Amino acid sequence: MTPLTRRRLANFKANRRGFWSFWIFLVLFTVSLGAEFIANDKPLLIEYENHYYWPVFQTYPETTFGGEFETETDYRDPYVRDLIAAKGWMVWPPIPYSYRTINYNLPVPAPAPPSADNWLGTDDQGRDVVARLIYGFRISVLFGLVLTVFSSVIGVAAGAVQGYFGGLTDLLFQRFIEIWQGLPTLFLLIILASVVTPTFWWLLGLLLLFSWTSLVHVVRAEFLRARNLDYVRAAKALGAGDVTIMVRHVLPNAMVATLTFMPFILNGSITTLTALDFLGFGLPPGSPSLGELLAQGKANLQAPWLGLTAFFVLAIMLSLLIFIGEAVRDAFDPRKTIAQMSTALPGEAAAATAARKEAAE
Amino acid sequence: MSLMPPNPDLLSVRGLRVDFRSGAGATQAVKGVSFDIQKGETLALVGESGSGKSVTALSILQLLPYPMAHHPAGSIRFRDTELLGAEERTLRQVRGNRIAMIFQEPMTSLNPLHSIERQINETLFLHKRLSAGAARARTLELLRLVGLPDPEKRLTAYPHELSGGQRQRVMIAMALANEPDLLIADEPTTALDVTIQAQILALLKDLQSRFGMALLLITHDLGVVRKMADRVCVMNQGEIVEQAKVDDLFIRPRHAYTKKLLSAEPRGNPLSPPEDAAEVMAADRLKVHFPIKKGLLRRTVGHIKAVDGVDVAVRRGHTVGVVGESGSGKTTLGLALLRLHASEGAIRFDGTDIQGWQPKRLRGLRREMQIVFQDPYGSLSPRLSVGQIIGEGLGIHGIGDAKEREAMVARALEEVGLPPEARNRYPHEFSGGQRQRIAIARALVLKPKFVVLDEPTSALDMSVQAQIVDLLRDIQARHNLAYLFISHDLRVVRALSSHVMVMKDGKVVEQGPTQRIFEEPREEYTRALLAAALNLEAVESPAVRT
Numbered sequence: 001m002t003p004l005t006r007r008r009l010a011n012f013k014a015n016r017r018g019f020w021s022f023w024i025f026l027v028l029f030t031v032s033l034g035a036e037f038i039a040n041d042k043p044l045l046i047e048y049e050n051h052y053y054w055p056v057f058q059t060y061p062e063t064t065f066g067g068e069f070e071t072e073t074d075y076r077d078p079y080v081r082d083l084i085a086a087k088g089w090m091v092w093p094p095i096p097y098s099y100r101t102i103n104y105n106l107p108v109p110a111p112a113p114p115s116a117d118n119w120l121g122t123d124d125q126g127r128d129v130v131a132r133l134i135y136g137f138r139i140s141v142l143f144g145l146v147l148t149v150f151s152s153v154i155g156v157a158a159g160a161v162q163g164y165f166g167g168l169t170d171l172l173f174q175r176f177i178e179i180w181q182g183l184p185t186l187f188l189l190i191i192l193a194s195v196v197t198p199t200f201w202w203l204l205g206l207l208l209l210f211s212w213t214s215l216v217h218v219v220r221a222e223f224l225r226a227r228n229l230d231y232v233r234a235a236k237a238l239g240a241g242d243v244t245i246m247v248r249h250v251l252p253n254a255m256v257a258t259l260t261f262m263p264f265i266l267n268g269s270i271t272t273l274t275a276l277d278f279l280g281f282g283l284p285p286g287s288p289s290l291g292e293l294l295a296q297g298k299a300n301l302q303a304p305w306l307g308l309t310a311f312f313v314l315a316i317m318l319s320l321l322i323f324i325g326e327a328v329r330d331a332f333d334p335r336k337t338i339a340q341m342s343t344a345l346p347g348e349a350a351a352a353t354a355a356r357k358e359a360a361e
Numbered sequence: 362m363s364l365m366p367p368n369p370d371l372l373s374v375r376g377l378r379v380d381f382r383s384g385a386g387a388t389q390a391v392k393g394v395s396f397d398i399q400k401g402e403t404l405a406l407v408g409e410s411g412s413g414k415s416v417t418a419l420s421i422l423q424l425l426p427y428p429m430a431h432h433p434a435g436s437i438r439f440r441d442t443e444l445l446g447a448e449e450r451t452l453r454q455v456r457g458n459r460i461a462m463i464f465q466e467p468m469t470s471l472n473p474l475h476s477i478e479r480q481i482n483e484t485l486f487l488h489k490r491l492s493a494g495a496a497r498a499r500t501l502e503l504l505r506l507v508g509l510p511d512p513e514k515r516l517t518a519y520p521h522e523l524s525g526g527q528r529q530r531v532m533i534a535m536a537l538a539n540e541p542d543l544l545i546a547d548e549p550t551t552a553l554d555v556t557i558q559a560q561i562l563a564l565l566k567d568l569q570s571r572f573g574m575a576l577l578l579i580t581h582d583l584g585v586v587r588k589m590a591d592r593v594c595v596m597n598q599g600e601i602v603e604q605a606k607v608d609d610l611f612i613r614p615r616h617a618y619t620k621k622l623l624s625a626e627p628r629g630n631p632l633s634p635p636e637d638a639a640e641v642m643a644a645d646r647l648k649v650h651f652p653i654k655k656g657l658l659r660r661t662v663g664h665i666k667a668v669d670g671v672d673v674a675v676r677r678g679h680t681v682g683v684v685g686e687s688g689s690g691k692t693t694l695g696l697a698l699l700r701l702h703a704s705e706g707a708i709r710f711d712g713t714d715i716q717g718w719q720p721k722r723l724r725g726l727r728r729e730m731q732i733v734f735q736d737p738y739g740s741l742s743p744r745l746s747v748g749q750i751i752g753e754g755l756g757i758h759g760i761g762d763a764k765e766r767e768a769m770v771a772r773a774l775e776e777v778g779l780p781p782e783a784r785n786r787y788p789h790e791f792s793g794g795q796r797q798r799i800a801i802a803r804a805l806v807l808k809p810k811f812v813v814l815d816e817p818t819s820a821l822d823m824s825v826q827a828q829i830v831d832l833l834r835d836i837q838a839r840h841n842l843a844y845l846f847i848s849h850d851l852r853v854v855r856a857l858s859s860h861v862m863v864m865k866d867g868k869v870v871e872q873g874p875t876q877r878i879f880e881e882p883r884e885e886y887t888r889a890l891l892a893a894a895l896n897l898e899a900v901e902s903p904a905v906r907t
Contacts, residue, residue: 230740234803236701238754239727241720248753252744 008331018327021320028317032138039095039131042075048088076101095119097128099135099288111296111303121305123296129309135288137313143204144269148262150208151269155215156251156258162216163223164246170220177213185210193281203282207272214265215258222254256332263325267318274314290314370397370438371575372421372460372543377435377445379416379425379599390416392599393434398543403569403576405586405607407622408596409822410793414579417596418545421577422456423447439543458488461536463529465548470532471520477504477531478516484538503534508564525687526557533564540572547579554686555849559893562589581823583623587611588897595619625824627856629831631875632838634678634859640712641843642698642730642811643674647706649693649867667693668704669867673845675811680837680844682858682875684851684890690867691847695813698845699730711810728758731804735816737796741788747774747799748784754807773806774799776839777832794825798832805836811843818853830856851894855879863887 013019037044042055048065055075062069065083073080075090084090097103097118103126106112110126120129162170192206226232227250235245276282277291290310297307379391391413398404406414419425421437423444437444439455456462464470471480478500485496497516504512507530520528529549536544546565550558566589569576578589586593586607593610595603595618603616614620648671650664668690675681683691697704700715700723708716710726718726734740741750748770755766771781777798788796797817804812814833818826830853837844848854854861855875862872863886871884882888892898 230734230736231742233696233701234732234734234740234800235742235753237699237727237730237732238803238807239724239757240753241724244757248745249742252742 011333012327012331015327015330018323018325018330021323022327025317025320025324028137028320029141032134032141035134035138036093038093039097039099039128039134040093041096041098041101043090043092046084046088046090048084050088095128095131095134097131099132100127100286101131102126103128111300111306113303114305120309121303123293123306124300124303129293129306132288132293133290133309133313136290136293137317139200139283139288140270140273140290140317143200143273144266147204147207147211147269147273148266150204151211151265152215152258152262154208154212156219156254158212159216159219160223160246160251160254163220163225164227164242164250166224166227170224177216180210181213183210189276190279190281193276197284198282199284203273203276207269211265211269211272214268215261218257218261219254222257223250226250226253260325260329260332263321263328267321267325270318270321371400371440372398372577373436373438374417374421375436375438377417377420377437378433379413379420379430380433381430382428390430390599391420394594394596394599394601396594396601396604398575398577400542401569401573401575402591403578403589405578405580405590405593406596407580407583407586407593409581409622409824411598412596413599414596415547418462418547418577418579420445421545422460422462423452424456424462454488457484457536457541458539459541460543460545461539461541462545462547463532463536463549465551471528473520476517476519477523480531481535481538484535488539499538500534503538504531506537506568507531507534508560509534524557525553526561529553529557529561530564533561533568537568537572541574543575543577544569545577545579548581549578550585551580551582555851555894556686556889558585559897562897565589583611583626583823584897595622621824625827627818627827627830627853629834629856631680631857631859632678632834634676634841638677638679640674641677641710642845643709644698645672645707645709646670647673647694647697647704647708649690649697649702649704666690666867668697670706671862671864671867671869673698673862673869675843675845677810677843678837678841679860680846680858682854682861683845683847683864684849684854684861685864686849686890688866689864691849691864692815693867694864695732695815695845695847699732699813701732725758728754728760728807729809730811730813731807731809732813732815733797733800733804733817736820737793737800738820740800741796743788745787746784747786747788747791750788750799751784751803751806754803758807760807769806770802773802776805776836777802792825793821794828797821797825797829801829801832801836805840808840809842811845813845813847815847816849819848819850826853833857851879851891863890 031038036056040056044054044056046053046055053060053064055073059072062071062073062080065073065080066087067073067080067083075081076096103112103118103122106122106126110122111124112118112122112126114121118128118130120133122128123132158173162173189206196202198206223246232245232249235249240248273282274289274291274294277289278295279291280295282291283289290313293306293310294314297303297310300306374397375395377391377394378389381388381390394413394417396404406417408414416425416430420430420432421439421444432445435445439460442451442455444452444455478497481500481503482496485491485499491499500516501512504515509515509527509530515523515527520531523531549565550561553561562585565576568574576589578585580586590607593603593605593607594601595610595616597618603610603614603619605615610619611623614623647668648666649668650666652661653663653665654660655662671690671694673681673694683694685691693702696702698708700708700718704716706716707714710730715723715726745753748767751770751773752766755761755769760766761769767784770784774781774783779795779798779802783791783799788799791799801817817833818829821829833844834857836842844857846854846858858875860872861875861878863870863878863884865886871878871882871887878887879891882891
């Protein structure tokens with residue numbers, strides 16, 4: 001690890017709020033990745049007639065457990081439960097509902113208020129809100145992450161080419177981006193959503209068409225600046241090719257800007273997906289999504305647990321990401337990093353600092 | 362204030378300390394500095410970068426970035442006023458009024474959005490409360506005083522329309538607007554060409570005697586000190602190590618550091634390789650023209666001739682020094698020879714014309730022609746280790762395997778006087794001189810035949826300059842290298858080059874053996890350049906710009 005990286009990590013840790021947000025977010029995200037083991041309408045493990053069964057991983061027909069149908073077992077059926085309990089036992093996840101499990105045993109018409117059975121109540125179709133939240137959180141974050149990574153890769157590449165080659169390439173590309181950004185994204189998405197049935201990947205592709213431009217300007221500016229620096233010229237004099245120079249010498253500089261922006265792009269991506277879901281142009285019907293929960297909250301004002309839950313989960317998730325983003329920004333802040341390095345290194349570096357100070361004056 | 366004893370000196374600084382807080386610790390920039398300035402005298406603060414001289418000067422007007430900077434101890438008294446920790450109101454009355462300051466970089470110390478008239482009027486309005494008409498008259502008078510040509514026309518000019526020297530004149534006019542008692546000049550000529558430097562120094566001296574003001578001159582250039590100062594304070598690492606009259610200092614330096622500083626001038630003579638050595642790099646009628654485009658259709662209406670028909674030949678083991686002022690096309694010439702810049706005219710490397718070769722074809726030749734840049738802070742990738750930086754060329758040209766490359770890098774580092782362990786560290790851990798050594802090692806490791814040295818010493822302190830010059834000469838002798846040495850510093854050129862080319866406006870004014878050029882220059886421009894560079898004399902000549 002280079003001293004620079006170490007210094008940055010220290011800076012990241014020094015921002016307590018961001019540091020803790022990072023860990024909380026990481027734990028939440030890891031937990032939600034294992035959503036099938038936490039909220040599911042299938043048991044984790046069944047012992048039946050001295051055989052072990054793993055319903056989470058494998059489907060078993062009802063006949064396995066002495067039932068009558070050849071179809072997949074409905075483990076929530078009281079009849080099946082009795083069958084299994086007679087000759088063995090089963091272990092349920094802490095929340096015995098999946099995101100699409102409909103609870104038919106509600107004492108009141110759906111949406112049902114929070115109870116011991118449904119911790120945060122059910123939505124208007126009788127589905128458990130906690131289960132939908134866990135799955136919804138996972139899909140939101142995953143969607144955001146994938147979109148962020150893809151748009152960063154495209155954005156960095158486009159910005160790099162523009163900035164490095166400059167001139168006509170830059171001019172044409174810039175005009176193209178300006179026109180592209182002028183397109184009314186939301187309307188296009190709505191129109192496209194009515195032509196194709198949106199799936200996770202369709203939506204991702206559609207949003208990617210417009211989201212990649214966000215990083216281009218920053219990266220382009222970094223490349224424009226760096227391409228005239230002496231060390232780039234020195235690399236040319238050594239005989240390095242354009243790609244080598246871009247990747248080895250200029251990109252590391254642009255990465256700082258990119259990494260600083262990333263948490264905020266992630267935030268934006270999540271918000272976009274939520275907004276589309278809220279409007280009903282997002283993920284296919286039935287998918288667990290925070291936006292859909294919000295829409296339900298709006299439609300069922302008499303059931304405030306829906307709206308409040310969706311609001312708090314979104315607010316907390318976005319705040320955590322913003323705090324992390326702030327910490328990342330601190331970590332990459334060259335003024336902070338370099339100021340601290342100079343105090344950390346005695347001798348030679350002190351002279352360099354003083355020189356820098358003098359130069360700054 | 363009335364309780365203080367009257368101050369016999371104009372300015373007295375006592376036990377001044379400046380600390381910079383950064384992160385957890387603090388850096389001591391100035392550690393207890395004391396000096397006085399009398400009315401009308403010139404005191405020079407001399408030292409290398411990082412010695413604390415600028416910080417000292419800035420603390421007089423309390424212009425440091427407080428509260429990042431703070432003064433644990435000390436006192437600064439201007440006449441009977443204590444400036445250290447004085448109220449902002451008191452300071453404002455002193456700043457720009459009784460004590461004025463001019464800065465090193467005239468490019469950035471003038472506001473680019475304000476006309477010259479507005480910039481100078483500002484101080485007049487602030488301190489003298491003149492009417493618009495009176496201020497205009499005074500501004501004109503000031504501009505005439507500082508010798509700005511056509512002052513009436515220049516009133517409405519913006520900084521970018523003026524040359525560096527003219528901008529510095531405007532800065533001086535601003536500083537003089539309220540006839541200050543003390544003028545602090547922080548490296549006033551460092552950013553300027555030698556001929557302009559001489560003019561500005563002459564102007565300062567003239568104005569000083571006319572107004573009887575005191576001058577605090579901050580500089581690293583002993584030549585300027587000798588020319589201008591009455592007394593000298595030598596600063597090193599935040600302390601004044603010696604204080605003396607200027608004549609005494611140069612004749613009988615007492616402190617070891619002063620002696621080191623005085624002996625730091627680049628010295629020694631260029632090597633004398635055989636006259637008939639083979640030509641390594643040559644160019645005939647080399648031209649680099651930048652088109653000037655105008656109008657809606659961006660039609661080319663003319664050309665800026667950065668390099669205009671230059672013939673040059675560098676032989677094995679020889680150094681051709683290229684001297685000239687900024688904008689004369691020296692650096693462009695160097696870049697064009699290496700085919701790093703588009704040009705016209707024949708470029709022969711080892712007898713083969715490489716003009717018009719495709720970049721791919723040139724790549725193989727790149728290892729034989731190398732370049733060392735001026736700014737050692739900008740020429741090393743900050744995110745690569747020294748080993749990676751030096752080894753990059755080896756990788757590109759596929760020389761040796763990983764182990765051999767490592768050994769070559771270590772050897773190159775040893776050759777430039779750095780420990781081989783340095784390869785695992787990063788550029789920011791090294792001082793300017795050490796970084797320049799790394800840049801030289803990067804060029805050397807490929808065993809080139811021809812190296813362009815683009816002002817390799819100008820960003821360095823005097824004592825480091827001498828070391829780098831010695832190093833370059835050693836390496837040249839060992840490997841029989843051909844150098845194209847670009848510099849505006851004639852002293853360095855004399856120490857290294859066997860042959861000198863004087864450039865002006867893209868053309869070669871005069872060229873010949875170093876000794877001949879220095880001892881009997883034929884052209885008027887060369888004479889003016891030499892007088893300005895070596896004796897800091899301003900020459901009134903049509904060949905010299907203002």
